[in-house]
Amino acid sequence: MSTVTTDPHAHAEHEHHGPAKGLKRWLYTTNHKDIGTLYLLFALTMFFIGGAMAMVIRAELFQPGLQIVEPDFFNQMTTVHGLIMVFGAVMPAFTGLANWLVPMMIGAPDMALPRMNNWSFWILPFAFSILLASLFMEGGGPGFGWTFYAPLSTTYSSDSTALFVFSVHIMGISSIMGAINVIVTIMNLRAPGMTYMKMPLFVWTWFITAYLLIAVMPVLAGAVTMVLTDKYFGTSFFDAAGGGDPVLFQHIFWFFGHPEVYIMILPAFGIVSSIVPTFARKPLFGYASMVYATSSIALLSFLVWAHHMFTTGMPVFAELFFMYCTMLIAVPTGVKVFNWVATMWRGAMTFEVPMMFALAFIVLFTIGGFSGLMLAITPADFQYHDTYFVVAHFHYVLVTGAIFSIMAAAYYWLPKWTGHMYDETLGQWHFWCSLISVNVLFFPMHFVGLAGMPRRIPDYALQFADFNALISIGGFAFGLSQLLFVWLVVKCIKGGEKATDQVWEGAEGLEWTIPSPAPYHSFTTPPEIK
Amino acid sequence: MALKHQPIVVKLCLLTAAMFGFGYALVPLYDVFCDLTGLNGKTSTMAATAEAAIPDKKREVLVEFIARPNNNMPWVFEPVVHKLRVHPGEIHRIDYLAHNVTGRAMTAQAVPSVSPGQAALYFNKMECFCFTQQHLTAGQQLLMPLQFYVDPALPEQFSTITLSYTLYEVDAATPVTAQTATGDNNE
Numbered sequence: 001m002s003t004v005t006t007d008p009h010a011h012a013e014h015e016h017h018g019p020a021k022g023l024k025r026w027l028y029t030t031n032h033k034d035i036g037t038l039y040l041l042f043a044l045t046m047f048f049i050g051g052a053m054a055m056v057i058r059a060e061l062f063q064p065g066l067q068i069v070e071p072d073f074f075n076q077m078t079t080v081h082g083l084i085m086v087f088g089a090v091m092p093a094f095t096g097l098a099n100w101l102v103p104m105m106i107g108a109p110d111m112a113l114p115r116m117n118n119w120s121f122w123i124l125p126f127a128f129s130i131l132l133a134s135l136f137m138e139g140g141g142p143g144f145g146w147t148f149y150a151p152l153s154t155t156y157s158s159d160s161t162a163l164f165v166f167s168v169h170i171m172g173i174s175s176i177m178g179a180i181n182v183i184v185t186i187m188n189l190r191a192p193g194m195t196y197m198k199m200p201l202f203v204w205t206w207f208i209t210a211y212l213l214i215a216v217m218p219v220l221a222g223a224v225t226m227v228l229t230d231k232y233f234g235t236s237f238f239d240a241a242g243g244g245d246p247v248l249f250q251h252i253f254w255f256f257g258h259p260e261v262y263i264m265i266l267p268a269f270g271i272v273s274s275i276v277p278t279f280a281r282k283p284l285f286g287y288a289s290m291v292y293a294t295s296s297i298a299l300l301s302f303l304v305w306a307h308h309m310f311t312t313g314m315p316v317f318a319e320l321f322f323m324y325c326t327m328l329i330a331v332p333t334g335v336k337v338f339n340w341v342a343t344m345w346r347g348a349m350t351f352e353v354p355m356m357f358a359l360a361f362i363v364l365f366t367i368g369g370f371s372g373l374m375l376a377i378t379p380a381d382f383q384y385h386d387t388y389f390v391v392a393h394f395h396y397v398l399v400t401g402a403i404f405s406i407m408a409a410a411y412y413w414l415p416k417w418t419g420h421m422y423d424e425t426l427g428q429w430h431f432w433c434s435l436i437s438v439n440v441l442f443f444p445m446h447f448v449g450l451a452g453m454p455r456r457i458p459d460y461a462l463q464f465a466d467f468n469a470l471i472s473i474g475g476f477a478f479g480l481s482q483l484l485f486v487w488l489v490v491k492c493i494k495g496g497e498k499a500t501d502q503v504w505e506g507a508e509g510l511e512w513t514i515p516s517p518a519p520y521h522s523f524t525t526p527p528e529i530k
Numbered sequence: 531m532a533l534k535h536q537p538i539v540v541k542l543c544l545l546t547a548a549m550f551g552f553g554y555a556l557v558p559l560y561d562v563f564c565d566l567t568g569l570n571g572k573t574s575t576m577a578a579t580a581e582a583a584i585p586d587k588k589r590e591v592l593v594e595f596i597a598r599p600n601n602n603m604p605w606v607f608e609p610v611v612h613k614l615r616v617h618p619g620e621i622h623r624i625d626y627l628a629h630n631v632t633g634r635a636m637t638a639q640a641v642p643s644v645s646p647g648q649a650a651l652y653f654n655k656m657e658c659f660c661f662t663q664q665h666l667t668a669g670q671q672l673l674m675p676l677q678f679y680v681d682p683a684l685p686e687q688f689s690t691i692t693l694s695y696t697l698y699e700v701d702a703a704t705p706v707t708a709q710t711a712t713g714d715n716n717e
Contacts, residue, residue: 112535180542184535218546222553240641241698245570248560315648
């Protein structure tokens, strides 16, 4: 961003404050880098657990008919796969990146509330242990879909539903604490001269994401609490017999749920906005318009929730309102895509792994955006609703969108974190295997969806057999490809070519001015931004 | 350092609490919104007056009647006629049959719903068994009356209205009934 002066003695003076040894270092740590690492490793673990469930789903769907798992268990797999990937993989990965990067990017010594930071991470393993343990209970775990629509989650759910509710409560508390920490850090700990409009876009997108989290995670907590009291304590929020309304559940859920999808994509926009300028060796095109576009996406996200519910029987006026609001989101999103392309225009581009993932993100996320526009068209949505077309859409925006951006971020900042360059050849293998397999996996889902294959069903009509076999092969290949990533990360932590401070020739920003690996304490004296 | 953070942390915590409250506030807001727009097809729980019942002979609306006991409810419950062609403003009366086939006395409550939802505002019930609970002894049968008219102000686009009743058992375990539905139903 700007030129920086650091005090060369600052680092040496604090050397004796290095990390404690052993397990206690990780349990008691209040260091933003340690906590960032914990979040990222946790997210990676959850990515593989959720991925294993996806493998069960794809194995069952490899052939028509029921062969591997019971339908009830299949439902639990789709449900817990969704919950784990949303709340266990994507969100903690972004929080981990925020922990590592936000203080380094704004010249802060640490997060503003380090003890709360420790707590917000360490309650997460408990949340997911509770959720995963419920799978082993009599009657099974949650099987009502990650959206837990009433009455599936109230009248018809298994006895373990209370565990699901409590684990979502804990996840929500963790997210809210993380978000409060990010906001306070950004508002109070920016280095002198780091004005809001000088902040890197990753910081900006996280700032807005944190506000979204605080606005909607409590609504989710309310929704699960209502499910809890409806199921166990005789209230009738969603029960028509007692004067409630199951459609109300969908309104409350999607009031949370739609901003939630932007929570999972705005930080991705920030990551791509950091990576593309570096490898195009040009400053980001339209910085201010990026900030305004992100803000307007966040505001619009509160006005579109009912596009998930077109088929519940809304008045035509409401359907049109939500349809047009949804389509309006394409405008700021288009501004972003335009800006990324304009940044690359006539740039001196190179194609290292982070850039490859960022480029794949731009193309494939846009495909996911376009299928989203198709779903936004109310009359067309009646055909697409609850089919594999929807599954294709949200996996394009979440896997090739959010996950690809997290991969890009991991490759981009890994040398800064470990002090070693990663293995470029292995990284390219990981990228190309992922890119090809992910499209084999998700692209044909558009076709089977348009042809009418419903989602969340363990069996299907015979005419979908060939496509489903292909999709499953893509799924297995994509799952295996991710093992390359683990191998690469382990290799990079253990050793490799020494990374320079700047790491990438075109990289700009405060985090590239400190040594690689980043010292345990950085910016104990604030840098001056000119 | 902590002093500097405190005001923001307090504000953000208050925002979190407010949004949790907002989630719950959506429940009554939704009820009010539905009352105003008829969005969820709930009809008024109050008896309508006949003042808007001025027959419009030029127009005909098909009214369909659906009735089903809830899946935990053993009673037989069905309308005597299943559909009726009516002129808006014309007052009609039909009966629903309820038969307690069990060997014990039971109390039931019918909950109405109109589809399409917006037409609910124009479906006026002057008398309805759904306004009260029904108590039937073992094996007892009862013809329950519904007197209604379709408001002539019903917008042109609606030519069919479906009135659906679901019958629930009322017992000690479900003290809250649909009678209190539009009011304070969630505590």
